[in-house]
Amino acid sequence: MAQLLQDRDAFIEEFSGFVVASPSSYHAAAAIAQVLAGSGFTEHVEADAWAAVSDGSRGFVVRDxxxxxWCAGEGVGATSPVNILGTHTDSPGFVLKPQPDFTADGWAQAGVEVYGGPLINSWLDRDLxxxxxxxxxxxADHLVCTGAVARIPQLxxxxxxEANSGLTLDRQRHVQPVLGVTGERGVSVLEILARSVEAADANGVDVGxxxxxxxxLFDTQAPARIGVGGELFASPRLDNLSSTFAGLAALLEVEPAPGAIAVLAAFDHEELGSDTRSGASGPFLDEVLRRLYAGLGATTDDTARALSGSWCVSADAGHSVHPNYPEKHDPRVRPLMGRGPMLKINANQRYASDAHGAALWRRVCDAAGVATQSFVSNNTVxxxxxxxxxTATRIGIRTVDVGVPLLSMHSARELAHVDDLHGLARxxxxxxxxS
Incomplete structure (x- = not known):
């Protein structure tokens, strides 16, 4: 991943590979861990004692x-601030139910449950x-990833x-994927998953x-550069692998500010509200920060002083103006793909940005030579x-919300501009x- 911040096309190629390697949040965490370990970061186990933080020390911890x-800059101490880039690894879609196998009218199917808020119709007639x-x-945990074995067929x-006049999908009856036609042997989802483990691990697992x-479920179609000049990037899970990969590339290539600690916090379950042990509302980040400051010999007072000088940039995808639905956007604030990552603002604090956060984001973008723009919702949307x-509520840290503009957010296949994706990393x- 060397020098991706200087080469947009190389960055996009690497990002495409990261998306392919990350069909689930568990795969994304494993892919991040593999890259970090290969780049000299030390994996920490939550149940073990952790070494003290020192100048230049680099580490990571995985929870589900x-x-x-994190990467410590030179001269870190008990009151050193943290600069956190917060993202998430999950995306809306469908989750396999318990006892998933069933048949209907000669078809073998799998029971699934809606996860988060996907654009359900975008999942129809795709190779899953x-x-x-x-x-x-x-x-023991075992990662599983099959090929294209399922499809949610449209009527x-x-x-x-009347389908083109208004498509209504029942979340129970109309979204169960087909796997094949029933035969003497039958089809077992767990057998398919067990074979997937065997393909990746010589030891395999027994289905029992x-x-x-x-x-x-995940869309098996690979990401692709499209558009007249190849400037657009069509891909699954841009919300929010776009921010996660940008943070990973930045953490690997840049030296942290002297006396500060750079942190990438990639949470799970944001699409569900984050109320889990690995979500942003859970204790994960707080526990890691407390252990890092304990390793610096910090007292309670030291930690409070350090966090008062810290920042979190919450990076998550946002909305570009949609040319076919212009009335859905604010009439004057019109963010557009290709004009830079956005500062996201909401008066009701659905985003955490304030005037100080706006100033920080402007300084950061100016230092990186990256264009930026603002997003605010139409008052009726x-x-x-x-x-x-x-994060601001849980940790008490100053926070600003930013992200790349997308079309078709929460679709099975979203759309971004390559300049914005690269600009967020820079x-x-x-x-x-x-900066």
Whole structure:
């Protein structure tokens, strides 16, 4: 991943590979951990004692589908601030239900449950696989990732002449994927998952030993550069692998500000509200920070002083103006793809940005030579939220919300501009460097 901040096209190529390697939050965490370990970062186990933080020390810890990594600058001490880039690794879609196998009218199907708030219709008639983790009787985790084995078939127009006038999908009846037609042998989702483990691990697992699953559907179509000049990037899971990879590239390539600690906090379960042990509302970040400051010999007073001088840049995807639905956007604030990552603002603190955060973001973008723009919602179209307000509330740290503009957010396949994706990484690097 060397020199990606200087080469946009190389960055996009590496990011595409990261998306392919990250069909679930668990795969994203594993891919991040692999890159960090290969770049000299030391993995820390939560149950073990941690070495004291010192100048230049680099480490990371994985909790399920979340990763927190850090790099200490020169001259760190008990009151050193942290510069945190916060992201998330999950995306909306579908999760495999318990006892998933069933048949209907000669078709083998799998039971799934809606995860978060996907654009359900975008998942129809796509080649889908299963990815996530299974847990065996001995408590061991095994990553699983199949090929294209499933499809959620849409009803033909001949059987619903009003489909183009208003498609309504029942979340139970209409979204269960087909896996094949039933035969003498039958189809077992768990057998498919067990074979997936065997393909990746010579030891494999016996299907009878699988006692737990955290498995999602994913779109198997690879990311692609499209558009007349190849300036657009179509991909699954841009919300929010775009920010996660930008933070990873920045952490690997930049030296942290002297006397400060650069932190990448990639949480899971943001699409569900983050109220989990690996989500932004959980204790993960707080626990890691407390252990880092304990390793610096910090007292309670020292830690409070350090956090008062710290920042979190909450990086999550946002909305570009949609040319076919212009009335859905603010009439004057019109962010557009290709004009830089956005500062996200909401008066009701759905985003955590304030005037000081806006000033920080402007300094960071100016230092990186990256264009930026603002996003605010149309007053009649309430916006979503991010980990930003949650982190600010949980840790008490100053926070600003930013992100790349997308079309088709929460679709099975979203759309971004390559300049914005690369620009976010460069801005993240300037933030870590203390600009």
């Amino acid at each position: 589908g979340a990763v927190i990594a 696989g299963f990815a996530g983790r299974v847990v065996t009787r001995d408590g 033909a127009i001949h059987l619903d002449r 030993d699988i006692v737990g699953t955290d498995v999602r 309430p916006c979503g939220s991010t980990i930003g307000p949650l 801005a993240a690097a300037a933030f870590f460097a203390g």
